[in-house]
Amino acid sequence: MSVLQNHYDILIIGAGPIGMACAIEAQKANLSYVIIEKGALVNSLFNYPVFMTFFSTSQKLEIGGVPFVTISPKPNRNEAVEYYRRVAEKFSLNINLFEMVNQVTKNTAGTFEINTSKANYTANNVIVSTGFYDVPLLMNIPGEDLPKVTHYYKDPHLYAFQNVVVVGANNSGVDAALETYRKGANVTLVVRSGELGPHVKYWVRPDIQNRIKEGEVKAFFNSELVEIRADEVDIKTPEGIQTIPNDFVIAMTGYQPDFSMLRKFGIDLPENLCPVYNEETMETNVKGLYLAGVVCGGLDTHKLFIENSRIHAEMIVNNIIDA
Structure with a gap:
């Protein structure tokens, strides 16, 4: 040719x-x-x-x-x-x-x-x-290459009734947490800093804050995901390592x-x-x-x-x- x-x-x-x-x-x-x-x-x-x-x-x-x-x-x-x-x-x-x-x-x-x-x-x-x-910004942690980990979130239906960890404090992470929660997922939000990102959409911020306050979305602030395994993850928190059950990780790390x-x-x-x-x-x-x-x-x-x-x-x- x-x-x-x-x-x-x-x-x-x-x-x-x-x-x-x-x-x-x-x-x-x-x-x-x-x-x-x-x-x-x-x-x-x-x-x-x-x-x-x-x-x-x-x-x-x-x-x-x-x-x-x-x-x-x-x-x-x-x-x-x-x-x-x-x-x-x-x-x-x-x-x-x-x-x-x-x-x-x-x-x-x-x-x-x-x-x-x-x-x-x-x-x-x-x-x-x-x-x-x-090119996603990687966390560079063990297990990040597992099939259950994604840096590109598309549709919340996939995560219905699953244990989902969302990493990220900005719009993409907040949207993923809220949408998967509303499809029945058990959502844990992991945020490296002490608060949500400054660029979170103003009409979305009260929603995620209220879901966290009510315990409907669990959030770990000043924390980071440190290891991912087939059916659980380790989260480094100010109180130490927390290990929780996990089916999917949505890494909205930028x-x-x-x-x-x-x-x-x-x-x-x-x-x-x-x-x-x-x-x-x-x-x-x-x-x-x-x-x-x-x-x-x-x-x-x-x-x-x-x-x-x-x-x-x-x-x-x-x-x-x-x-």
């Missing part, structure tokens, strides 16, 4: 909302482009919990000037996935799905050579818009960008792991290689969201036009 050769003004890695926004801006500027996505359209959103509700309003999630109309002020995951699919259709975006980018290399001519799982491409510019959902990929592309990563880029143009230390969206925040994944990184698309394309 012959390997395809394709050249574009811009090659975009990642078909999330910001990658799509970059494609729309490129299209408006009459620049040729292609989006390469290793999974489904808006793959990260697709993998969000089925019943997740966004903190942002639907208006703040809009791209390309396409209205995002919902019944509730805050849309849910299913509405968002459908919205972005319709945006892709409206603009007839050039997207190659289920194609993994292996390497991006700048040649002596100043253009980029991109190798993927399906083809080879060349491009004058590359935009990396891969988000941060691909995620991080694929730093190894960024390094492989030649992007500088200092000790704080925040990629080096120009905040006015989004261009990295590699000329013509740009970052867009949440990937720009490094480990600080609460810094950037769809609503405050949509502007990256226009900044990047304007810089490319002016170059």
